Amino acid sequence: MAQGSSTEAFVEFERVQKSYDGEKLVVKDLNLSLPKGEFLTMLGPSGSGKTTCLMMLAGFETATHGEIRLDGKSINNIPPHKRGIGMVFQNYALFPHMTVGENLSFPLEVRKLGKSEREQKITRALDMVQMGEFKNRRPTQLSGGQQQRIALARALVFEPELVLMDEPLGALDKQLRETLQFEITELAHRLGITVVYVTHDQTEALTMSDRVAVFDDGRIQQLAPPDELYEKPQNSFVAQFIGENNTLEGVVEKIDATSCLVRLDDGEVIDALPVNVSKVGERTRVSIRPERVESNLERLHPDAHTLPATVQEFIYMGDTFRTRLKVAGRDDFIMKTRNAPDQPRLKPGEQIRIGWLAEDCRALDA
Amino acid sequence: MTHSATTPPEQPMAALPGGEVTEGPMLAADGTPLKASLKRALRREKLRALLLISPLLIFILVAFVGPIADMLFRSVENQIVSETLPRTVAALRAEDTPEGEVPDEEVFAQLYTDLVIAEEYKIHTRLGSRLNYEMTGVSSLFRSTGRDVGRFDTDIYTDQFVEAAPALEDPANWVAWMEEEAVREALPLTADAWDEWVTLTVEENEDDPLEEDVPDFVFTTLYRDLTAGATPPDAFPDVDVSGFETVSIKALFEDSDEDWMDPQLWQLIETYSPEYTDGYFLNAVDMMNGPDGEAQFRPDDQRIYLKLFWRTMWMSMVITFSCILLGYPIAYLLSTLPLRSANVLMILVLLPFWTSLLVRTSAWKVLLQQQGVINDTLVWLGLVDNFNRLQLINNITGTVIAMTHILLPFMILPLYSVMKTIPPSYVRAAKSMGANDWTAFWRVWFPLSVPGIGAGSILVFILSIGYYITPEIVGGTEGVFISNRIAYHISSSLNWGLAAALGSILLALVLVLYWLYDRIVGIDNVKLGG
Numbered sequence: 001m002a003q004g005s006s007t008e009a010f011v012e013f014e015r016v017q018k019s020y021d022g023e024k025l026v027v028k029d030l031n032l033s034l035p036k037g038e039f040l041t042m043l044g045p046s047g048s049g050k051t052t053c054l055m056m057l058a059g060f061e062t063a064t065h066g067e068i069r070l071d072g073k074s075i076n077n078i079p080p081h082k083r084g085i086g087m088v089f090q091n092y093a094l095f096p097h098m099t100v101g102e103n104l105s106f107p108l109e110v111r112k113l114g115k116s117e118r119e120q121k122i123t124r125a126l127d128m129v130q131m132g133e134f135k136n137r138r139p140t141q142l143s144g145g146q147q148q149r150i151a152l153a154r155a156l157v158f159e160p161e162l163v164l165m166d167e168p169l170g171a172l173d174k175q176l177r178e179t180l181q182f183e184i185t186e187l188a189h190r191l192g193i194t195v196v197y198v199t200h201d202q203t204e205a206l207t208m209s210d211r212v213a214v215f216d217d218g219r220i221q222q223l224a225p226p227d228e229l230y231e232k233p234q235n236s237f238v239a240q241f242i243g244e245n246n247t248l249e250g251v252v253e254k255i256d257a258t259s260c261l262v263r264l265d266d267g268e269v270i271d272a273l274p275v276n277v278s279k280v281g282e283r284t285r286v287s288i289r290p291e292r293v294e295s296n297l298e299r300l301h302p303d304a305h306t307l308p309a310t311v312q313e314f315i316y317m318g319d320t321f322r323t324r325l326k327v328a329g330r331d332d333f334i335m336k337t338r339n340a341p342d343q344p345r346l347k348p349g350e351q352i353r354i355g356w357l358a359e360d361c362r363a364l365d366a
Numbered sequence: 367m368t369h370s371a372t373t374p375p376e377q378p379m380a381a382l383p384g385g386e387v388t389e390g391p392m393l394a395a396d397g398t399p400l401k402a403s404l405k406r407a408l409r410r411e412k413l414r415a416l417l418l419i420s421p422l423l424i425f426i427l428v429a430f431v432g433p434i435a436d437m438l439f440r441s442v443e444n445q446i447v448s449e450t451l452p453r454t455v456a457a458l459r460a461e462d463t464p465e466g467e468v469p470d471e472e473v474f475a476q477l478y479t480d481l482v483i484a485e486e487y488k489i490h491t492r493l494g495s496r497l498n499y500e501m502t503g504v505s506s507l508f509r510s511t512g513r514d515v516g517r518f519d520t521d522i523y524t525d526q527f528v529e530a531a532p533a534l535e536d537p538a539n540w541v542a543w544m545e546e547e548a549v550r551e552a553l554p555l556t557a558d559a560w561d562e563w564v565t566l567t568v569e570e571n572e573d574d575p576l577e578e579d580v581p582d583f584v585f586t587t588l589y590r591d592l593t594a595g596a597t598p599p600d601a602f603p604d605v606d607v608s609g610f611e612t613v614s615i616k617a618l619f620e621d622s623d624e625d626w627m628d629p630q631l632w633q634l635i636e637t638y639s640p641e642y643t644d645g646y647f648l649n650a651v652d653m654m655n656g657p658d659g660e661a662q663f664r665p666d667d668q669r670i671y672l673k674l675f676w677r678t679m680w681m682s683m684v685i686t687f688s689c690i691l692l693g694y695p696i697a698y699l700l701s702t703l704p705l706r707s708a709n710v711l712m713i714l715v716l717l718p719f720w721t722s723l724l725v726r727t728s729a730w731k732v733l734l735q736q737q738g739v740i741n742d743t744l745v746w747l748g749l750v751d752n753f754n755r756l757q758l759i760n761n762i763t764g765t766v767i768a769m770t771h772i773l774l775p776f777m778i779l780p781l782y783s784v785m786k787t788i789p790p791s792y793v794r795a796a797k798s799m800g801a802n803d804w805t806a807f808w809r810v811w812f813p814l815s816v817p818g819i820g821a822g823s824i825l826v827f828i829l830s831i832g833y834y835i836t837p838e839i840v841g842g843t844e845g846v847f848i849s850n851r852i853a854y855h856i857s858s859s860l861n862w863g864l865a866a867a868l869g870s871i872l873l874a875l876v877l878v879l880y881w882l883y884d885r886i887v888g889i890d891n892v893k894l895g896g
Contacts, residue, residue: 060797080797081800081801085798089791093789095814106801107799107801110802155799
């Protein structure tokens with residue numbers, strides 16, 4: 001974890017609600033707190049309320065209800081320009097009528113810093129993003145990646161403790177995005193700044209963040225570090241939204257603290273880990289990651305329940321094999337296996353049996 | 367044909383038959399220069415493009431460019447003097463009369479011939495009114511002398527010639543003589559006058575010269591030829607003119623009108639005798655050709671155009687500025703409102719466009735007059751005394767108010783289309799960096815909207831500098847523009863040359879302003895949209 005981080009809340013949302021039209025809540029009862037130095041990503045489909053949250057934090061939207069605190073002080077009634085929060089926008093928002101240097105000078109000028117101090121800070125900020133030689137260029141003369149670097153430098157030049165980023169890499173191509181993802185996290189950790197990052201790209205969220213808040217329907221569905229989010233989704237939305245996922249539906253037949261049996265709709269019984277189910281007879285949706293599906297039954301517990309499956313399609317992907325199976329009446333069940341010498345290459349139509357460890361199969365809400 | 371225009375990509379250099387690669391112009395596969403091949407390949411497309419624009423091009427050339435060029439040409443064209451009085455002009459030039467003096471008999475004799483012919487063609491009054499632009503009284507001078515010139519006492523020459531040689535009375539003889547080259551050479555003035563008369567008789571009066579009397583002016587020129595020492599060949603009757611009774615043509619002109627003895631008149635004729643003149647342009651800037659031939663300003667009481675140009679300019683600036691002042695906030699609001707409300711507001715902005723200009727201007731007449739709605743309201747509110755109602759129309763105020771209203775959409779539309787393209791994230795970015803509302807607006811939003819102001823200003827200024835209808839209706843006498851004066855010269859005074867000169871100056875002024883604007887603001891910074 002980055003230096004200067006502490007468990008004390010630096011940014012806090014408490015029971016925040018937001019409505020634009022007085023009829024529908026865009027953000028419903030948001031509670032969130034993050035310590036200093038954390039890189040938090042708000043991830044979610046469009047319309048899930050994540051950008052609204054960011055804008056409320058920046059001060060461009062006002063919360064309809066609830067309180068937002070920064071460093072212990074309520075900022076509900078502080079105008080955006082007095083919050084001292086750096087911000088990076090998706091379209092860079094570099095002022096086209098100013099040079100790169102003037103763009104960076106802007107936040108320092110409004111803070112009435114002296115010329116020499118300004119120059120010093122501008123140079124430092126530009127060097128930080130390896131753009132020192134572009135000081136006298138116009139933003140329009142730069143490529144997208146360069147512009148976003150400048151935007152980043154501009155958000156950092158006045159040394160804010162909190163920086164908000166609104167899908168900053170959304171307009172860039174894949175390769176550049178990956179480079180910049182790394183650069184941004186590296187920079188954020190090195191400077192010890194707190195970052196709230198909004199994206200709808202789950203890879204970005206998983207690779208960059210200390211913690212990810214998955215938004216849907218105006219609520220945080222799960223707030224967890226990336227690995228936990230992927231491996232232990234709390235509900236079926238998160239399981240579906242993060243990574244690839246197989247879903248089977250059924251009814252809880254037997255349940256104890258660490259495992260349960262689920263009878264699928266076609267009568268087969270499987271092992272699962274109870275997450276969102278508590279009693280027998282409850283409908284559930286179980287989620288299994290494709291790479292956790294096992295076709296070599298010797299690797300499973302001898303008592304484990306297995307399922308019959310028909311191979312629909314076998315896709316060779318180089319390092320992995322991707323097999324589409326028909327399981328329990330659904331033909332979109334994916335099994336991902338490593339390309340190893342002992343791994344059989346299946347043919348369509350082949351009948352196999354599959355199974356998994358009970359803890360890899362999470363019984364979630366229906 | 368087009369296949370030859372492509373070069374295989376693996377042959378970046380021209381390949382010579384020997385296979386060696388050489389520097390130089392790129393060649394196509396068949397050895398022709400690549401540029402030529404490309405040109406040939408693109409020719410079809412260009413022709414097609416030309417064909418598509420040709421109807422409009424022809425229409426514009428015929429209906430617009432041509433007439434305008436012709437109109438502008440009138441501002442320097444001045445053939446009327448040399449065409450109406452060709453002999454007089456030639457004589458004036460040959461004689462070189464000292465300044466401030468009236469020319470002598472010779473010039474008057476030519477003027478006599480010219481005027482008789484001009485009077486027959488009825489073109490002397492046109493010349494009179496043309497010269498009247500420069501000097502009042504010339505029009506009536508030409509008209510009255512034109513009436514007299516046919517009754518000049520030059521018939522004494524006719525009588526004496528016919529008495530001395532009766533053959534001279536018969537036009538048929540003249541026709542025969544004038545066919546002989548020797549006669550024409552010996553009597554150049556007479557031959558010229560005769561030809562002119564024959565043409566006139568045949569073409570203008572549609573008569574047969576053989577049935578007409580040989581006119582007095584032909585005998586007069588014959589007398590002048592002979593006294594000048596001409597010796598006609600034997601075929602022509604030999605007449606001794608030394609004993610002839612003579613008459614001074616100069617005196618005849620003086621009898622007709624004393625103004626002919628005014629040296630200024632002759633100065634004027636000489637000044638305007640060239641085929642092209644700067645007179646209209648000088649007039650358009652309140653100057654004139656002085657007696658010494660140098661351009662000089664007119665007397666104070668005759669100067670109007672410079673003042674009018676100046677007034678047109680500054681009133682246009684005031685109108686442009688008012689449009690910015692009123693239009694900018696509206697455009698700002700339009701660009702920040704949600705689309706639905708913006709559209710409603712936009713319709714309100716565009717509404718005036720769908721109403722006739724004349725109706726809108728007339729409406730202002732109703733509103734602004736002293737017994738009008740605005741004055742009534744002000745009186746009712748007690749802000750204005752009933753007996754001191756505001757003079758809001760038929761003056762500069764009226765023109766400025768009405769034109770600001772009429773031209774406002776031309777400011778709002780470019781402003782709006784530029785402002786709409788400014789992403790709201792710019793202002794947000796500025797605020798997130800610590801700029802308050804005003805700083806964010808002034809340092810970020812406003813500079814980005816300047817191209818819109820530029821486009822709107824250029825549009826409004828250029829439109830208003832040439833505006834006619836509105837100033838005409840609400841401007842009274844002090845609130846009119848230069849275009850109203852141009853219209854006056856086109857339709858009332860018929861001084862088209864001056865109108866053309868004023869128009870040319872106005873055009874040049876707009877171009878100069880445009881150039882200045884380009885230098886200062888940069889025309890690339892002007893955006894009408896996108």
